[in-house]
Amino acid sequence: MAVVQNTAAQQCTGVAGEPPINQSFGTMAGGNQLVNETTYRFSSSVCPDNGEYGLTPSITGNCFDNAWHNIPEDHTPGDVQGNMLVINAADEKGAFYQQTLTGLCGGTKYEFSLWGVNLLKPGICSDYALPNLTIQIETSNGRVLQTIDFGFIDVTATPVWRRFSTTFSAPKVAEPVVVRLINNQGAGGCGNDMALDDIQLKQCDVCPPEPAYIPDVFTPNGDGVNDQLSVYLQHSVSFTMSVYNRWGKPVFFSNALTQHWDGNMAGSPCEAGHYTWIIRYEVPSSENTVREYVQEGRVLLVR
Template structure:
């Protein structure tokens, strides 16, 4: 197994570039394992101890090794044949021989954390000293490591410190877990983590450190199908399904982010998923995974980050396939014509049909305006779509001009008018005598010729006419037309 350090891009704690198999805390965003294979000194500023490349460092010195020889200091140390991770191939450890006086031996700045989130800082430590009889060594006092784990702001302000119990000696090399929890004040995002050996050096107090990890500890968050404890539900596709927060609500007064996935690995935001309840509308055909993240409002911009937010359990929604279709947009039906509704290509096998007129064919021929719907059923799942069919004058350019009129005052056919079902956008109507002179002109379609010229009745005869007009077509485009003909004036 290779070792590695896993870290977010926003901060790095002595990370290595290998594939991570080390035994850090579950969910760790930082996992410092000190790498594998030959290793030199740690980066400057991480420790104020003196680096040595020899196998047995003296007081105030450290080294980084994959094994510790049992021959060190008169065989006072354990022979440690591998690091904390079992079966690790040449995995390294941080080997420290304490100073005579209590001192800080590890320090690292961590930037970009989430305010108000509880974090756990943990590591594994091993007392290198074997169980020995007291001798003439520091007044017969055999000393053990006493580690203080300390969290500070960059300016030195203490956030929290935990002094761990002394790590006892053991008959065989024994790794001991050490950990502490803390939260960052809302005024900052950066901290400094420190390890301080509170014990005295000299006769004992020698140790090995491995697998330093750093992880957020979020409140438990769970989601559920309302009224059900099931983790998986099968419903008809193209229906609605509600998901909601369960008994464990995560953060108090949070912001929310619902997420969905097709493989339970790659997650994307669910549409409009920023409330405690999420309505899937419509359910997709096939298998879809859903989960919820929430965090405090101060971390709203990072609600999708594992570091800053609680993440819920996963619910699985199986959409049973139906027979989805579309009748299309509302449509216009030309008077005297018919249209066929419904698709004419293949439907899924087993699909049944029910139209608004109760017919059960795959298509429906309509000849009149009205509201029409179709329901398809497949595997017990119903899908419906509705369309409005409206009447339309499909010959907008057509006009009607009578071929005769009788202006005799009987209130019937007394005017020579141009008739049209729609509206003109431009209009010019002229009547001519037999010599081609204009004897009537109108730019208003509702004003026709009354059979007079200069307030004197015209004689019964045949008169020529022209009409120059424009109308809007079905695509709202203006079209221009010129029509002409003859009319008989009857007296």
């Protein structure tokens, strides 16, 4: 039986909805091979050699003269014959797995996590190599957003699944992000073998809302068309709007999206011309919090 531990540089509770990425490697031993995620060779064996990977729902403990733990099932809770990714590391250090993330909300915080276990039993050899894990997150053009060194994955008497996670902020201008798993251990031979499962991307904050839309011109002439200055905004939990004339004097205030400016102040028509508006609104964020946004612009009142 395996136990679990949590090793997190940073964590988030997430927002409602399915994780954008939830890689559990499917079911059935030797299932679908990884296409672009690794440069390692695929092995249909449950005991892949150096520089190879396999997909298997269990490890019997017979690998390499009983050097590996017996792991009867993968990490994913509740699945049946679910696979884990088995890595027999190459002799040189470097990236062994990568995944490209698309469709992220610009400027939004995300958490990337995975579960890993050292496959080697203790006492197998006197000079074993420990997997040494780093998560590096970068843009598609190579700009590094986050690097976290988690260090060695220790040998344990029984298999211990450990959760590794880090957070990062997506680029403000939407572009693909690449996550690389790097093994800093450059030795093959005895050890440097691990299994991974449940690679997940979790969104920590809600996506920033689309900016409110406010027309540039309105004509309060009573013809029933564009007579009022309206604000078009979604998902706000609070809202205020202030309108000022060219001398900075307040001419209108509202704290409800259903309350529109009709071009009057205290019942008297305001003169034609440009007016400055400022709106403040809050939208739900993560962990039962809200985030405030402020927009400012000008509108032309035509009579």
